[in-house]
Amino acid sequence: MKIKDIGEFGLIDRITKKPKNKDILVGIGDDAAVVKIEGLQVLTTDCLVEGDHFRTDWFTPKQIGMKAIEINVSDIAAMGAVPKYVLVSLALPIYLDVEFVEELYEGMWKVCDKYKIEIIGGNMTHCNQIVISITVTGEVEKKNLCLRNGANPSDFILVSDQIGNGRAGLRLHQENLNGFEQVKKSYLEPKANLDKALKIAPFVSSMEDISDGLASEIRHICNESRCGAIIYKDKIPISDQARDVARKLREDEYDYALYGGEDFELVFTVTKNNLDKVNGILVGEITKNKRIKLSIDGKEKIISKSGFDHFSNGI
């Protein structure tokens, strides 16, 4: 059955769950949702567009739904905040199967359940491409709030784990290569690092999730903190599998890590005093000089590329 034939009401019943959290006074079904909030609230919105952020021949509908929630939770996590509520705005081709939408929601709910968050509202309209706009709200204690503008010269720059798999997985799909199942899966099913983020939040001077490549994220931090950075190329942690993919495609695995994206690991800065309080891999230092430099075998190169371009030609 196509969504055109089922009608708005039939579809809403299939994708809605009864609120569990007692702070949700009104969920899906009114002009707006109503929730009880305590303290500081964090809000983010991000959008997945068919052909740009996913392809339906690579991703299952469930994986698309999962990714849509994970990438937004990742933004909340990068603030040091706890995610709470989700709004889903869908623009869908009218001849899409109802099952597609149900599976999309199945994926969204699966990730929501994992993080104990809930979809409280949304809307659905039609469009020639699938466009999934998600808003996630969260709560944060002021002492845990991690902004981009808190880095200072001589802070260390760390990443939470290996990076480069996001771009490596994308390249495998683009080139239609066999094997490398784990890398492919890490591209198709990215995960927010909420637990890691909450653990380190009280100790970092700035934090971001790596959605657009390490160089681009460090540039964000430096722009907002009015400083620069030096990244030690040989310290950038790249998985053996991502290196193998790069070798196979005759590409540079450091390009994957620096200018790729969709790794969703965290990049953060800490003072020397806090270095032993956080888990992570040291990849660089914040500098007073406002340039972003890459140190290669003791030589410094200025990084001018700014990572993944949202207006590039997509996937």
Add this chain to the structure above:
Amino acid sequence: MKIKDIGEFGLIDRITKKPKNKDILVGIGDDAAVVKIEGLQVLTTDCLVEGDHFRTDWFTPKQIGMKAIEINVSDIAAMGAVPKYVLVSLALPIYLDVEFVEELYEGMWKVCDKYKIEIIGGNMTHCNQIVISITVTGEVEKKNLCLRNGANPSDFILVSDQIGNGRAGLRLHQENLNGFEQVKKSYLEPKANLDKALKIAPFVSSMEDISDGLASEIRHICNESRCGAIIYKDKIPISDQARDVARKLREDEYDYALYGGEDFELVFTVTKNNLDKVNGILVGEITKNKRIKLSIDGKEKIISKSGFDHFSNGI
């Protein structure tokens, strides 16, 4: 200049304003926005899609931006809530002029200024069609909260003003007719009725904005309140101009009001005791019988149409 050429950072600078409200701790430019919230929070999201909700040969970019905010403020108003913060998620064709986006934002900021609300975040990505997803949050006191499920049999149904102009204006554009400038403008520049909504909110048993036609909105209220309604056809307030448009196109002006949409007036229910406390035009009554009926010259007809279909073929 095209947005493809200006890059993300250049564009953000052109469309961002410094937060005025001191409760905004972090605005545009981090992974998420951070705001201080008091009490109950209301959240809504709605989406405008090119070709479905607007056409760029009918609407100026500024009018599209204005409409995007007004329709979301309208949803917040219909809850009896005061709007506060806005998130903007844009999916745009890469060859769109930068000026288009600037004017779009000019329209959005104009309406935000009117309601003393602010855009605190968003994202931008690319898509073949223009898709504008807006999330608006608001605050509400529990005693003012107006839900769809509060109507009771024998409550009166009122609308806040004349309706039908939204559909009449759309039809004028579709048929490319000259004249009727006021009706056309009311379609191109719909207005949320925030002041009216806040004034009547403490006294109504249910309320909605009329985005999808009166019959459809009353059906929402009846579905959620587990009751029915009778609408008196001859009481439905339709402007002389909308009647003239219908006559010229040999259409039925009551179809415009009942099944049209985009009027953004309010429909609400009140008990007999509260009838003198609200301004509005009485158009019907809530009934125990769950059907939605139209009373025409003393005869009753069951309304089966459900108003504007979001999966219809657009404009």
